[in-house]
Amino acid sequence: MKKLMVATCAIAWAGLSSSAFAQEKNYGPGVTDTEVKIGQTMPYSGPASSFAAIGRAMTAYFQKVNAEGGVNGRKINLISLDDGYSPPKAVEQTRRLVESEEVLAIVGTFGSPTNFATQKYLNAKKVPGLFLGTGANRVSEPATYPWSMGWQPNNHAKGVIYAKYLLKERPNAKVAVLFQNDDFGRDHLKGFRDGLGDKAASMIVKELSYEIAEPTIDSQILILKATGADVFLDISTPKFSAQAIKKMAETKWDALHLLSDAAGSISSTLVPAGLDNSKGVITVAFRKDPNDAAWVDDAGMKEYLAFMKQYMPEANPSETYHVFGYATAQTFIHVLTNCGDDLTRENLMKQATSIKDLVLPIMLPGIKFNTSPTRYTPMSQEQLMQFDGVKWKPIGEVIDAEK
Structure with a gap:
């Protein structure tokens, strides 16, 4: 009888354990055991x-x-x-x-x-x-x-990061801004203004937008150059960034050129613009580049x-x-x-x-x-990178938009 009770209890315990284990598995759509x-x-x-x-x-x-x-x-x-x-x-x-x-x-x-x-x-x-x-x-x-x-x-964070960089390195800069007239451009620009805070009014001397359907942004570059700005924040995509780099070289506008990372491709932006023309431009990055020998x-x-x-x-x-x-x-x-x-x-x-x-x-x-639960942006940090004519090189420390 004792053996039977022990066996019965063991079976019952095994059943409970199995049931408890099964209850631990909680599946939504698309999920099975395998x-x-x-x-x-x-x-x-x-x-x-x-x-x-x-x-x-x-x-x-x-x-x-x-x-x-x-x-x-x-x-x-x-x-x-x-x-x-x-x-x-x-x-x-x-x-x-x-x-x-x-x-x-x-x-x-x-x-x-x-x-x-x-x-x-x-x-x-x-x-x-x-x-x-x-x-x-x-x-x-x-x-x-x-x-x-x-x-x-996110694009707002990238704008803040550029603002933090300028406040530290060029606090008296006169900044001209070109931005794509959509959420991409406006989010970057709002982040830049927010990052500059009270200094936005004095540091930003001109803002111009462009439509993605426009064939060229040459006229915007000429207007921005005429402001005498010594920093150019270029919130554009590769085609227009390449045009901006070329036009700046043609007109000898010697401003520090800050590129969106959307235009940070050497092959898609800098090669069409001319590698010599692209020397000195700055962008931001968060991942290692397989093209960079520093990571060999x-x-x-x-x-x-x-x-x-x-x-x-x-x-x-x-x-x-x-x-x-x-x-x-x-x-x-x-x-x-x-x-x-x-x-x-x-x-x-x-x-x-x-x-x-x-x-x-x-x-x-x-x-x-x-x-x-209140922060849905996994990354808020970027490394500034400057093009030396051949590759991107890191400058300064990683900047966190939220610190």
């Missing part, structure tokens, strides 16, 4: 197709994670669809991902127009949109969009290059958009790991808004990720 299904849209075609490298790198990185056993025993199934950089197409594809594929979350979708188009829908459905590839401020406003989170420093012996860079060789052997490892996708995927893996077996959309957002001093080895030294 898989986590997530989605994204990317411009694999259309005018922004060069950014498709981000999606390809994320796909390849998740393949690497899966080959190594997945996350907490589950494989990552990323469904990456083409949106052609078209907002209506992005909405159509995102609806498919949420309603037909039933993904747990949207992760890493690139582009401001495409993310703007889907943001209200995802928030209404309470679907996380995590580590979205845009610097637009509105993707990281928890009070308005609690289910959306950006990844890189760096452990993080070696790890990245080994990944590229094994999982993207046909791709160009020097393309910095691959680094972008690689690091975005690493950030998501960090959050997913912290979710454990509570893989609901609610807990995914909870973990995404609880990142503390995360350091990724492919980021520049000093760059850390931090989030909270």
Whole structure:
């Protein structure tokens, strides 16, 4: 009888333990014991197709994670669809991902127009949109969009960082500003003004905008040069930044040229402008550049290059958009790991808004990720970089927009 009671108790305890363990697993859409299904849209075609490298790198990185056993025993199934950089197409594809594929979350979708188009829908459905590839401020406003989170420093922060740099290095500067007449340009400019504070009125001598459909910004450059400004804040995209660099060289406007990081590509901006003309321009960066020999012996860079060789052997490892996708995927893996077996959309957002001093080895030294329920911008730090005619070189210390 005693043996029977012991056996019965053991069976009952085992049943309770099994039940308790089962209750610890809490799954949302797209999750099983063996898989986590997530989605994204990317411009694999259309005018922004060069950014498709981000999606390809994320796909390849998740393949690497899966080959190594997945996350907490589950494989990552990323469904990456083409949106052609078209907002209506992005909405159509995102609806498919949420309603037909039933993904747990949207992760890493690139582009401001495409993310703007889907943001209200995802928030209404309470679907996380995590580590979205845009610097637009509105993707990281928890009070308005609690289910959306950006990844890189937002455009307001970049403006603040330039302001902090000038207040320290050139407090008596006269600044002329050119900005793209959209959220990208206006967010940067507001950050710059906010960063200058009371000195904005005296330091900013002229602001001019341009429309992205304009063929040239030559007339704006001439007007800004005529102000006598000795600093030029250029909040433009590669085509217009290249025009600005060339026009400044032609007219011998010897102002310190601060470029948006959107125009920081050597091949897309500085080569068309002329490398000699581009000497001395400054931009900001947060990730290591595979083109920079300074990282040839760096452990993080070696790890990245080994990944590229094994999982993207046909791709160009020097393309910095691959680094972008690689690091975005690493950030998501960090959050997913912290979710454990509570893989609901609610807990995914909870973990995404609880990142503390995360350091990724492919980021520049000093760059850390931090989030909270009221802070949806994982990065607020940038390193200023100056072009020496061949490559970007870091200048000064990493600047934090929030400190």
